[in-house]
Amino acid sequence: MKRPAIPDPVIVPLTGGKEAPKVHPAKVTAPADLRQTKVDEFIAARALKPKSEQAYRRDLQGFMEWTQQAWANVSRRQVAQFKQYLLQERKLAPNSVNRILRTLKTFYKWMLESEYISSDPTTGVKQEKVPEAQSKELEEEEVEQIYAAIEEVSRDPVRDRALFSVLLHGLRAEEAINLNFEDYDGQQVVIREAKHDSVGEVPLTRQAREDLNAYVQQRQIQAESTGQKVTDESPLFVSNSNRSRGQRLTYWGVQEVMSQLAEHTGIDLHAHRGRHTFCTNLIVKLEMDTALAMELSRHRDIRSFKRYTNRKNKLAAKRAFLKATNQLE
The missing domain is CATH 1.10.150 (DNA polymerase; domain 1)
Structure with a gap:
């Protein structure tokens, strides 16, 4: 007897005969960079x-x-x-x-x-050798030329003379422009904001005090003439440009002053050369102990200060040679 053919199976969806909804794969987002x-x-x-x-x-x-x-x-x-x-x-x-x-x-x-790793892959990778940093101090004759140029070409010689005198005491340009009236007490300036937290007090020479006093007096007279008031929080150095007159002098304003003086004198001048001059004078001319010189110049790293001690050693070696050969005048 021939068996009946088995019919093909019919698949009945469980959604009431309706087509099952398509399931779209979830959007895969890139994981955050851990x-x-x-x-x-x-x-x-x-x-x-x-x-x-x-x-x-x-x-x-x-x-x-x-x-x-x-x-x-x-x-x-x-x-x-x-x-x-x-x-x-x-x-x-x-x-x-x-x-x-x-x-x-x-x-x-x-x-x-922090125990996130078990070994340090930077160990043994040496830094590049760089030429020994040299001090770029100004000679006494150059300093005199710059002061003379201020009187000849500066739009505000009283301000610029005071500014240059401050820079010759080791202040960075940014430190000088951040000074307020309260930061100068007639004897020294107080650095409250500085690179690498190198804050501190900087005593001034008599000449620098005279220059700053003259500028402070000029500022006070100018303020009175315009009905303004100078307070402890007022910026010490202000701009004289038409766009920002009376506002705090900017870093670019300092650079503009230095560029004008450089063009007039032919001296390679930028604000940081004042700091080089100050540090070199402490070590070479005043023969100050390195630790004390670093304190006054607010250096925190002996490696960056080495350029000044190297300069002292070279001059000392030269002097010793001249003395030993009876050539020292």
């Missing part, structure tokens, strides 16, 4: 000032853009390759490369101390 969370934690642990934080983030971001490796998977060889990339492809100066490497080393030291 490396950034470590950077954020590192920054928070250091309590950095805004400019320092910006520099740290920029350096570490540059490394993260160069490689996608997780922090824990980075090898010493990769760090060395990154250094070569900075030198050969980005063509950064050795000092800039060394700064970025120091950032990376500091970050990995923190990672190691």
Whole structure:
């Protein structure tokens, strides 16, 4: 007997005969870069000032853009390759490369101390050798030329003479423009904001005090003539330009003054040469102890101050030779 054919199975959906809705796969979003969370934690642990934080983030971001490796998977060889990339492809100066490497080393030291990694891949990767930094102090004759030029070409010789005198006491341009009236007591200036927290008090020479006193008097007379009032919080150095007259002098305003004097005298002049001159004079002319000179100039790193002690040693060696050969006048 022939068996009946078995009919094909009919699949009945469980949705009441309606077509089952299509299920679309969920959108896959790229996971957040976990490396950034470590950077954020590192920054928070250091309590950095805004400019320092910006520099740290920029350096570490540059490394993260160069490689996608997780922090824990980075090898010493990769760090060395990154250094070569900075030198050969980005063509950064050795000092800039060394700064970025120091950032990376500091970050990995923190990672190691925080037990996020078991070994530091930056160990053994040496920094680039850079030429020994030289002091760029002004000679006495150049200082005299600059003061004479201020009287001849400056739009406000009283202000610019006081400004130059302050710079010759080791203040950075940014420190000078941040001074308020309360920061000068007739004997010294007080640095409340400074690079690397190098704040402190700077005693002034008699000549510098006379220059500042003359400028303070001029400011007070000008304020009275316009019905304004000079307070302790008023900026010490103000602009004379048409757009910002009476407002705090800017860094670019200082640079403009220095450029004008440089053009008139032919001297390679910028604001920082005043700081070089101050430090060199402390060490070479006044023969001050290095620690005391660093305190007065508010240096925090003996490595950056070495350019001045080297200058002293070279002059001392030359003097000793002349004396030993009966040539010392």
